[in-house]
Amino acid sequence: MKHVCIIGGGLVGLGTAYALRKKRPNLEISLIEKEADVGKHQSTHNSGVLHCGLYYKPGSMKAKLAVTGIQEMSRFCQEYGIDHEICGKIVLATDNVEVERLRELQRRGEANGLEGIEWLEKDGIAEREPHAVGEAALLVPQEGIVDFAGVVRQLKQLLLESGAVIITATEVRRIREENNKQIVEWDEGSCRSDYVVNCAGLHSDRVARAAGLNPNCQIIPFRGEYFTLSEKGQRLVNHLIYPTPDPALPHLGVHFTRMIHGGIEAGPNAVLAMKREGYRKTDFSFRDVFESLTYRGFYRFLLSYPGASLGEVANSALKSIFLKNLQHLIPGIEVDDLAAGGGAGVRAQAIDREGKPLLDFAFEEAQGQLHVLNAPSPAATASLVIGRHLAERVLSA
Numbered sequence: 001m002k003h004v005c006i007i008g009g010g011l012v013g014l015g016t017a018y019a020l021r022k023k024r025p026n027l028e029i030s031l032i033e034k035e036a037d038v039g040k041h042q043s044t045h046n047s048g049v050l051h052c053g054l055y056y057k058p059g060s061m062k063a064k065l066a067v068t069g070i071q072e073m074s075r076f077c078q079e080y081g082i083d084h085e086i087c088g089k090i091v092l093a094t095d096n097v098e099v100e101r102l103r104e105l106q107r108r109g110e111a112n113g114l115e116g117i118e119w120l121e122k123d124g125i126a127e128r129e130p131h132a133v134g135e136a137a138l139l140v141p142q143e144g145i146v147d148f149a150g151v152v153r154q155l156k157q158l159l160l161e162s163g164a165v166i167i168t169a170t171e172v173r174r175i176r177e178e179n180n181k182q183i184v185e186w187d188e189g190s191c192r193s194d195y196v197v198n199c200a201g202l203h204s205d206r207v208a209r210a211a212g213l214n215p216n217c218q219i220i221p222f223r224g225e226y227f228t229l230s231e232k233g234q235r236l237v238n239h240l241i242y243p244t245p246d247p248a249l250p251h252l253g254v255h256f257t258r259m260i261h262g263g264i265e266a267g268p269n270a271v272l273a274m275k276r277e278g279y280r281k282t283d284f285s286f287r288d289v290f291e292s293l294t295y296r297g298f299y300r301f302l303l304s305y306p307g308a309s310l311g312e313v314a315n316s317a318l319k320s321i322f323l324k325n326l327q328h329l330i331p332g333i334e335v336d337d338l339a340a341g342g343g344a345g346v347r348a349q350a351i352d353r354e355g356k357p358l359l360d361f362a363f364e365e366a367q368g369q370l371h372v373l374n375a376p377s378p379a380a381t382a383s384l385v386i387g388r389h390l391a392e393r394v395l396s397a
């Protein structure tokens with residue numbers, strides 16, 4: 001294999017290129033990105049949390065890659081002086097149903113190899129986060145925060161120094177096979193490659209289809225909004241505070257996150273988005289909405305999870321509902337503690353034709369191609385080990 005083409009310059013694409021470069025210094029690598037620079041979407045529009053593997057079903061791809069993922073990401077940040085901090089987090093259970101779910105989370109975390117998880121009763125919660133309330137909580141010491149934009153910049157620099165080619169402002173339209181080569185086409189040109197890796201995030205299903213695949217899932221975009229906390233609000237939060245999530249859903253619920261460069265954010269909610277890369281509430285794409293509305297899995301998802309979809313729309317429309325969700329964790333938060341301007345992100349969530357959100361990472365291979373069909377959280381944390389996993393698959397093909 002002489003040449004590999006990677007489509008998408010988010011953390012997964014960059015991590016894959018980096019791992020390929022480390023394994024095969026002489027391999028020719030081209031990374032193609034449609035924006036003017038790499039890392040402009042999910043990889044830098046997120047909570048900035050280093051997830052350590054608490055939530056994921058033992059044996060799943062996520063469980064396997066998250067635990068080593070955070071270790072590798074922390075080592076990378078240490079080596080290159082990228083801001084990060086392992087500050088730990090608590091996950092709060094506020095009623096009996098959540099207490100049961102929390103016990104299952106503890107079992108999962110321990111089965112995934114996490115050490116030092118502590119079960120906290122009310123006094124333990126009060127000691128760690130005096131303004132939070134809950135029936136019980138898990139203290140997860142390994143969890144942290146990081147500057148993912150710094151990671152993106154560092155990976156880009158290392159790749160360029162190593163001779164990899166990064167082509168920006170170039171949107172891949174089609175991939176076809178010709179004489180055992182993959183021809184990757186865009187508007188003004190093309191490249192010939194031995195192997196293609198699709199890491200196109202919110203567009204990964206489209207790129208897969210443009211390569212001739214018929215994946216059993218489609219990306220449904222979920223927008224997540226953040227508020228920044230006022231100075232008074234910030235005094236109510238020490239570290240990271242998360243709710244106990246519903247295990248059937250891919251989202252973790254609105255949480256409080258201390259940011260690596262100061263300040264505390266609250267969010268994100270998870271609202272069906274009208275545009276795959278639409279960060280403002282009013283952003284709308286006819287193509288994106290049409291594709292969601294004509295997808296059978298989308299209706300099945302709405303029927304199966306009405307609360308998760310429509311409840312979140314209300315959550316977004318009404319600041320009061322957003323606030324209520326936060327007060328569930330910290331009753332002292334008030335409406336004037338929530339300042340706009342916390343930004344937003346759009347998650348690429350793959351949903352299968354039966355309407356089920358894919359909870360695990362999903363990769364699909366075809367002749368000369370590897371497609372990342374689902375890489376939601378914690379794929380930023382785990383991007384270096386996901387990249388290594390993908391690189392091994394490419395090199396053994």
Ligand SMILES: Cc1cc2nc3c(=O)[nH]c(=O)nc-3n(C[C@H](O)[C@H](O)[C@H](O)COP(=O)(O)OP(=O)(O)OC[C@H]3O[C@@H](n4cnc5c(N)ncnc54)[C@H](O)[C@@H]3O)c2cc1C
Pocket residue numbers: 007008009010011012013032033034035038039040041042043044045046047048049050051170171172173199200201202203204207224268344345346347348375376377378379380381382
């Ligand atoms: C609101 C939110 C909060 C999150 N919080 C966390 C967190 O705290 N911790 C964590 O670990 N994870 C978190 N995640 C998840 C994490 O950000 C993503 O899983 C991860 O960034 C995915 O990386 P990616 O490279 O697959 O996608 P992206 O970063 O979206 O990159 C895909 C790239 O492909 C490019 N592209 C698309 N189509 C084409 C094309 N046709 N041609 C060329 N280029 C193309 C895009 O422009 C983009 O740059 C969060 C995500 C969101 C949205």
